[in-house]
Amino acid sequence: xxxxxxxxxxxxxxxxxxxxxxxxxxxxxxxxxxxxxxxxxxxxxxxxxxxxxxxxxxxxxxxxxxxxxxxxxxxxxxxxxxxxxxxxxxxxxxxxxxxxxxxxxxxxxxxx
Amino acid sequence: xxxxxxxxxxxxxxxxxxxxxxxxxxxxxxxxxxxxxxxxxxxxxxxxxxxxxxxxxxxxxxxxxxxxxxxxxxxxxxxxxxxxxxxxxxxxxxxxxxxxxxxxxxxxxxxxx
Numbered sequence: 675x676x677x678x679x680x681x682x683x684x685x686x687x688x689x690x691x692x693x694x695x696x697x698x699x700x701x702x703x704x705x706x707x708x709x710x711x712x713x714x715x716x717x718x719x720x721x722x723x724x725x726x727x728x729x730x731x732x733x734x735x736x737x738x739x740x741x742x743x744x745x746x747x748x749x750x751x752x753x754x755x756x757x758x759x760x761x762x763x764x765x766x767x768x769x770x771x772x773x774x775x776x777x778x779x780x781x782x783x784x785x786x
Numbered sequence: 787x788x789x790x791x792x793x794x795x796x797x798x799x800x801x802x803x804x805x806x807x808x809x810x811x812x813x814x815x816x817x818x819x820x821x822x823x824x825x826x827x828x829x830x831x832x833x834x835x836x837x838x839x840x841x842x843x844x845x846x847x848x849x850x851x852x853x854x855x856x857x858x859x860x861x862x863x864x865x866x867x868x869x870x871x872x873x874x875x876x877x878x879x880x881x882x883x884x885x886x887x888x889x890x891x892x893x894x895x896x897x898x899x
Contacts, residue, residue: 710890717790717878717890718829763828767888772817774888776828 676701680764680777687754687784695749695780697738697764705766707731707740707747708774712761721749721762754784788813788883792891799869799898806865807894809879814859819880820852823893829878835862869898 681696699707706725710718722731727742738749747764764777789812799805809818817836821829832852833843841854855863866873879891 708888715892717792717892718880719890720887723887772819772834772882773831774829778828 676705676766676768676775678764678766678775678777680762680780682778682780684781684783687782689755689784689786690753691784693749693751693754693758693782695762695764695782697747697749697777699745699747699764699766701745701766701768701775703768704742705768707738708765708767709736709738709747709749710763710765710776712763712779714760718763754782756784756786758782759784787887788815788881788889790879790881790889790891792879792894794894795892796895797897799896801870801898803869804865804867805869805896806863807877807879809862809864809891811860811881813883815881815883816859817882818856818862819882819888820854820862820864821878821880821890823876823878825875832864832877866896869896871898874898 677700679698708723709721711721712718722733724731724740730739736751738747761779761781763779765774767774791810793808820832823829831844832847833841835841835854835856837856853865874897876893878893882888
């Protein structure tokens with residue numbers, strides 16, 4: 675079945691540092707790929723998505739590119755802020771299915 | 787988009803009791819989803835709730851333990867029955883809009899003592 679593998683955390687960074695969270699997937703066909711963010715005490719929010727190969731999703735300074743050849747969707751941000759401290763989840767969804775398959779989540783802490 | 791309200795936001799319950807979690811959406815949606823997020827872990831789909839039919843449960847989850855109601859297109863409840871400490875988790879309601887994006891409630895943080 676489909677699965678998502680995320681870089682293990684926790685990740686601790688200083689403000690203005692560069693952030694990368696690796697995400698790879700196993701799936702048939704061409705699923706849509708997502709990054710969700712969960713701020714402390716809150717539910718999940720969609721951060722960005724990509725629906726086909728070579729698409730780049732971006733939002734709030736975060737970017738991720740759908741790489742079919744490496745089955746990856748790594749999340750990057752060039753300069754993180756304390757407010758980016760959260761848990762980040764990579765997920766995929768097949769076009770003919772309603773289910774989201776989530777990675778394990780990566781906890782990111784940004785220190786001032 | 788969709789705005790989802792979940793109640794309660796948190797609760798501490800005695801083992802052996804049951805808790806019903808409510809999920810209200812600000813628009814009509816066909817499918818509603820219930821997830822469990824155990825401490826330090828990712829989300830696991832419990833079941834899918836469709837209006838007018840029984841919920842569809844994922845492997846490892848059964849109706850007797852997690853009965854679900856879906857009386858209309860904007861509301862659903864999940865009951866966690868006969869609770870044990872292993873049921874301590876965050877329970878999240880989710881909906882999908884136009885088959886493109888999933889929206890989540892803020893979650894119900896349940897602690898069973």
